[in-house]
Amino acid sequence: MPEALAVSGRDRDRFGVEGAEPERAMREFTDWVREAAAGAQPVVCGCPASYDWTFLSWYLIRFTGSSPFGHPGCPDMETLDATKAGPPLRAVAKGTMSREPLCRRRHTHHALDDAVEQAELFANLMAWPSRRP
Structure with missing residues (x-):
């Protein structure tokens, strides 16, 4: 984890103080995805997709009850x-x-x-x- 944060230049402690609560962050993310998709079906793609999809899908379902990407929405x-x-x-x-x-x-x-x-x-x-x- 420290290596990933060092590469990104992010401060995890700062996220704990200034970051949005997961419910709000995932709701805002869902709204942004739906707006950006403009009526099309959005997908999460990755290389490999399994890493991002696992994290993102869990957070979306846990904190908003659904995913704008549907299932399976991850090529x-x-x-x-x-x-x-x-x-x-x-x-x-x-x-x-x-x-x-x-x-x-x-x-x-x-x-x-x-x-x-x-x-x-x-x-x-x-x-x-x-x-x-």
């Missing part, structure tokens, strides 16, 4: 790469993904930068033609 980009590129699913990790759809942004570990990077990778993967026959 995994490593799995998507494997289905399009052809390697066995267990052989795929972010470091072994196909190079063509990868995002060209520098990975900073800053939450907003990471979100933009992941969104670009997801868009690239969705547009990338399958190599499978």
Whole structure:
């Protein structure tokens, strides 16, 4: 945990004093997602998706009673790469993904930068033609 906080530049103690209560934060997040989706079905995508999805889904259900992403609303980009590129699913990790759809942004570990990077990778993967026959 200290390493993650050091990379992000965040102060966990400060969050305890200044951060929003989970109920409020998750409600505001849900409202923001629904507004940003503008009537479309939002998804959480990740690489791998399981880390963010587990945390986010639990918090949303626990503190708001539902998720704007529904179930399942979490495509995994490593799995998507494997289905399009052809390697066995267990052989795929972010470091072994196909190079063509990868995002060209520098990975900073800053939450907003990471979100933009992941969104670009997801868009690239969705547009990338399958190599499978």
